[in-house]
Structures are given as C-alpha cells and as structure tokens.
Amino acid sequence: MSNTLAIHGSWVLSWDKSGQPELLKDHWVHVRGNRIEAVTKDRPAAGVETIEVEESLVLPGFINLHSHVVNGAMFRGVPDDARFEAPWMSRLIYQVLMPMAKIALKTLSAAEVRSLVTLGMLDVLKGGTTTLVDNFPADMEVFFDVAEELGIRAYGAPSGSSAGPTDIGPDGMPRYELDPNDTSGVDKMVALVKRYEREGSRVRAMLGPHAPDTCAPKFLRAVRAAADDLGCLVTIHLAQTPEEVKLIASKYGKTPVEYLHDVGLLGSDLIAAHCIELSESDLQLLKTTDTVVANCTVSFAREGTVAPFWRSASAGVRTGIGTDSHGMNMVSELRTAGWFSKLFHKKGYVANAYDLVRASTLTGASALRRPDLGRLSPGATADILVFDLAKPHLQPVWDPVKNVIWKGSSADIAATVVDGRVIVRDGKCPHLDERKILRDAADAAAKVWALAESRGIVSREIA
Structure with a gap:
C-alpha cells in the first residue's frame, strides 16, 4: 500500500496562526505516511493515490470529546420519547442506563459485548468523528481492541466510582451509598491506563471517574494523584442534573464545580462532560482553572433541557463537543448545538458554523494536548474529512462550511482519513464486514432488552 495520498478540495478549511478560518x-x-506534507494548488505526481470529488469541502477530522459507544448501540430507541417520571435524566441514568449496562457486562459473552462496542464505534466513525474520547465501565477493556481494529483515533476512559447499587428514591433523588475510603475503582482505572496509554499511539487511555455525586472526596483525590503521577488526562461527568447539584450541596455545602475544585480535580487536564447546571461563579472557576467542557446538546434536548454550547464558550471556557450516547453524528450534534445556543441567547449570530467547527477541531485538539490534530497544515497528523457538495441540499454554494453545518449530514462525507489511512469511502468501511457487525450487535442488544424488560427496568409502555 502506498504511503502517499493527495486529497483535492474545491475548498480546504485552514486556520491561520491566530486561529481564524481561511478557505483555500x-x-x-x-x-505522506500519517502526516500532512503540504497544502498547495500543485497536483500530485503520477502514481499517488488520490481522492478527488467533483465539488468538495475538506475539513480537519472532528474530535468528539465525550461519548459512550456501547450505550449508543445498546440503548438505541429505548429512551427516545420515553414517559419517565421526573426527574427524567436522573431516572434514565440511574434506573435504566446503569442497570442495563450491568446486565450486559454480566450476562453477555465477550464476543457479544464486543459486537455492541464495534457497532457503536462504527456509528461514531461514520458520523464524522476521527478522534474519540469514550467513557466506559472498567471491565470493558475490549474497547481498546475494537478501536485498533476499526482504525479510529481513540482515548479510552475506563470509569469508576465510590457508589454501590444506584436507584431513585421516592423524593426523586438518586439514592446510593458511598464508601468514603474505597479507592479500588481508581486502581482499576490506573491499571488500564498503564497498559494502554502510550504517547504517539493512535489508541490511548485516560482516567474516567464517573461523577461528583458518585465519587467520594478520597476517591477523587486519588484520581488527581494518579493523573499527576501518570501524566494522563481525566474526564468526568459534571453538573449534569439538578439532583446532582442538590446532593453535592447537602453533602459538602458546595456546587459540583466547587467540590471538584476543593478536591483538586479541576485543571487543564480535565474534560468535564455536560456542565448544564452551572452558576456564573462556576463558569468563572472553570475558566480560571482552564478546565475543558464537553458540550453534548442532543442528549439533553431529547428530555426537553437546553444545554447551550455558547453559554460556556462565550464565557471564555474552553468548550468542545461530544455526542454522548444519543446520536453519534457529529454534523447533527454541531447543528443542534448551534440552534440551541441561538435559542437560549436569542441571537441568531452566536455559535456560528465556524465557531462550531473550531470547537470540534482546534478546541478538541487543545483539550487532548494535541497541537498536531484539528488542523490541515504541514506537519499535522492526517485526520481528514471530505464532504461531497454536489448534492441538491448543498447547492448552490455561497459558503461551504455554512452549507455543511446548517444543511448537511454525515451521509455527505465522501471519505474519512485517520492517521493517513482512508478508512471510510463512499459511506463504507472496506476493511470491515459491516453486515456481520450489524447482525451480531442486534442479537446482543435483543438479549439485554429482553432481560431488562423481564426485570422491570424498562417497559414498552414507558419507552
């Protein structure tokens, strides 16, 4: 296989030194190899592999800062339109998602779990993600093998907490016991990070404590010590529900953001997912500590909650984008993030197409401490998306970036390149047996659904 590749763009999005967009x-x-050698008007030499679409926009690959690929496959259609009693999101997390994940890990074979992870990751990949940060149970080590097989760039974040079995009490509040001295979950995460975290590798690892309300202070301080010792990144769910805010206030007299600051976890190496329930002082604290927010608008929109990307971004907080586990399509995620920001701020010009692309490229790269990602320039790692613009919904073209973000979809991606290798072309992954992946994952999900229904975790009437 040739180690050279040339990709033509009717337009190529570049960033200047100040981070401003420039359309070439x-x-x-x-x-050449896995690096961009040049961006020029010069045609490639004879014999070089090429990607040349009639009319195209070439973008840096999208960096997805928060996802749960196994959930995306296993829970598809289950929580959508669900008539959960309030609090909707807390019930989804603690009474459905977490119990069903435990069913899957305890009852499915290793091959069945792998099939669900593979389907979820394939979905993310075809949705425009070239770099993925994924949070999963520490027992699901197969994530790393699947990422290697599919060819995506991935940061696996095994999860852990201090909490025992979780539920929702009669008052609507999450209910579980925290062991204040148990840090064994940190040890599990650390073991996986030591096994898989290698600078320069396409598949890497980070620490993934679950959330402030499920992690005791000693646990989170152990996470901070481990991150400092290993020099690795950390990701956590933060301020995602009003119930979390109430629990942290009752236990520690602080907001969740203040609690993480108190235990030393905030900082430039932390990616905090969601951050919906924030005070103005919380926003300032995230900014001053240079903590990164991973905004996931779509997941919260489905329950009727506005999670505006622009609120934290406009406050000076480094804010990237994640798909969570509801919709794995980054184009759709960016568009929804833009729409909800405009609605929340009542200003049509905020969260514009270039703001959203910057968040999912340059900001994502900054969060991962990867200046070689998120850009199309000499020396950068070759993670590239090619959008086919020769389609009725994308014509005529006044501004190709606006057309893709506000009118396009992942189906418009003609090619996806990761680490210099073409891994998706015309909607297909030639190195994978996609039909088998779909079949095996559907069979595995059906088993989980049947068990969850038999145990009263979900019902057709509610879901």
Whole structure:
C-alpha cells in the first residue's frame, strides 16, 4: 500500500496562526505516511493515490470529546420519547442506563459485548468523528481492541466510582451509598491506563471517574494523584442534573464545580462532560482553572433541557463537543448545538458554523494536548474529512462550511482519513464486514432488552 495520498478540495478549511478560518480554493492536501506534507494548488505526481470529488469541502477530522459507544448501540430507541417520571435524566441514568449496562457486562459473552462496542464505534466513525474520547465501565477493556481494529483515533476512559447499587428514591433523588475510603475503582482505572496509554499511539487511555455525586472526596483525590503521577488526562461527568447539584450541596455545602475544585480535580487536564447546571461563579472557576467542557446538546434536548454550547464558550471556557450516547453524528450534534445556543441567547449570530467547527477541531485538539490534530497544515497528523457538495441540499454554494453545518449530514462525507489511512469511502468501511457487525450487535442488544424488560427496568409502555 502506498504511503502517499493527495486529497483535492474545491475548498480546504485552514486556520491561520491566530486561529481564524481561511478557505483555500482549489487546493490539494498532500499526505505522506500519517502526516500532512503540504497544502498547495500543485497536483500530485503520477502514481499517488488520490481522492478527488467533483465539488468538495475538506475539513480537519472532528474530535468528539465525550461519548459512550456501547450505550449508543445498546440503548438505541429505548429512551427516545420515553414517559419517565421526573426527574427524567436522573431516572434514565440511574434506573435504566446503569442497570442495563450491568446486565450486559454480566450476562453477555465477550464476543457479544464486543459486537455492541464495534457497532457503536462504527456509528461514531461514520458520523464524522476521527478522534474519540469514550467513557466506559472498567471491565470493558475490549474497547481498546475494537478501536485498533476499526482504525479510529481513540482515548479510552475506563470509569469508576465510590457508589454501590444506584436507584431513585421516592423524593426523586438518586439514592446510593458511598464508601468514603474505597479507592479500588481508581486502581482499576490506573491499571488500564498503564497498559494502554502510550504517547504517539493512535489508541490511548485516560482516567474516567464517573461523577461528583458518585465519587467520594478520597476517591477523587486519588484520581488527581494518579493523573499527576501518570501524566494522563481525566474526564468526568459534571453538573449534569439538578439532583446532582442538590446532593453535592447537602453533602459538602458546595456546587459540583466547587467540590471538584476543593478536591483538586479541576485543571487543564480535565474534560468535564455536560456542565448544564452551572452558576456564573462556576463558569468563572472553570475558566480560571482552564478546565475543558464537553458540550453534548442532543442528549439533553431529547428530555426537553437546553444545554447551550455558547453559554460556556462565550464565557471564555474552553468548550468542545461530544455526542454522548444519543446520536453519534457529529454534523447533527454541531447543528443542534448551534440552534440551541441561538435559542437560549436569542441571537441568531452566536455559535456560528465556524465557531462550531473550531470547537470540534482546534478546541478538541487543545483539550487532548494535541497541537498536531484539528488542523490541515504541514506537519499535522492526517485526520481528514471530505464532504461531497454536489448534492441538491448543498447547492448552490455561497459558503461551504455554512452549507455543511446548517444543511448537511454525515451521509455527505465522501471519505474519512485517520492517521493517513482512508478508512471510510463512499459511506463504507472496506476493511470491515459491516453486515456481520450489524447482525451480531442486534442479537446482543435483543438479549439485554429482553432481560431488562423481564426485570422491570424498562417497559414498552414507558419507552
């Protein structure tokens, strides 16, 4: 296989030194090995593999800062339109998602779990994600093997907490016991990070404590010590429900953000997912500690909650984008993040198409401490998306970036390149047996659904 590749773009999105966008017309992105060698008008030499679409926009690959790929496959259609009693999101998390995940890990074979992870990751990949941060149970080590097989760039974040079995009490509050001295979950996460975290590798690892309300202070301080010792990144769910805020206030007299600051977890190496229930002082604290927020608008929109990307981004907080586990399509996620920001702020010009692309490229790369990602420039790692613009819904073209974000979809991606390798072309992954992946994952999910229904975790009437 040739180690050179040339990709033509009717437009190529570049960033100048100050991070401002620049559209280069009729340019070629030349790749050698896994690096971009040049971005120029010069055509490639004879014999070089090429990707040339009639009319195209070439973008840096999207960096997805928060996802649960196994959930995306296993829970598809289950929580959508569900008539859960309030509090909706807390019931989904503690009475459905977490119990069903335990069923899957305890009852499915290793091959069945792998099939669900593979389907979820395939979905993310075809949705435009080239770099993925994924949070999963520490027992699901197969994530790393699947990422290697599929060819995606991935940061696996095994999860852990201090909490025992979780439920929702009669008052609507999450109910579980925290062991204040148990840090064995940190040990499990650390073991996986030591096994898989290798600088320069396409598949890497980070620590993934679950959330402030399920992690005792000693547990989170152990996470901070481990992160400092290993030099790795950390990701956590933060301020995602009003119930979490109430629990942390009752236990510690602080907001969840203040609690994480108190135990030393906030900082430039932390990616905090969601951050919906924030005070103005919380926003300032996230900004001053240079903590990164991973906004996941779509997951909260389905329950009727506005999770505006622009609120934290406009406050100076580094804010990237994640798909969580509801919709794995990054184009759709960016568009929804933009719409809800405009609605929340009542200003049509905020969260514009370039803001959203920047958040999912440059900001994502900054969060991962990867200046080689999120850009199309000489020396950058070759993670690239090619959008086919020669379609009725994308024509005519005044601004190709606006057309893709506000009118396009992942189905418009003609090619996806990760680490210099074309892994999706015309909607297909030629190195994978996609039909088998779909069949095996559907069979595995059906088993989990049947068990969950028999145990009263979900019902057709509610879901």
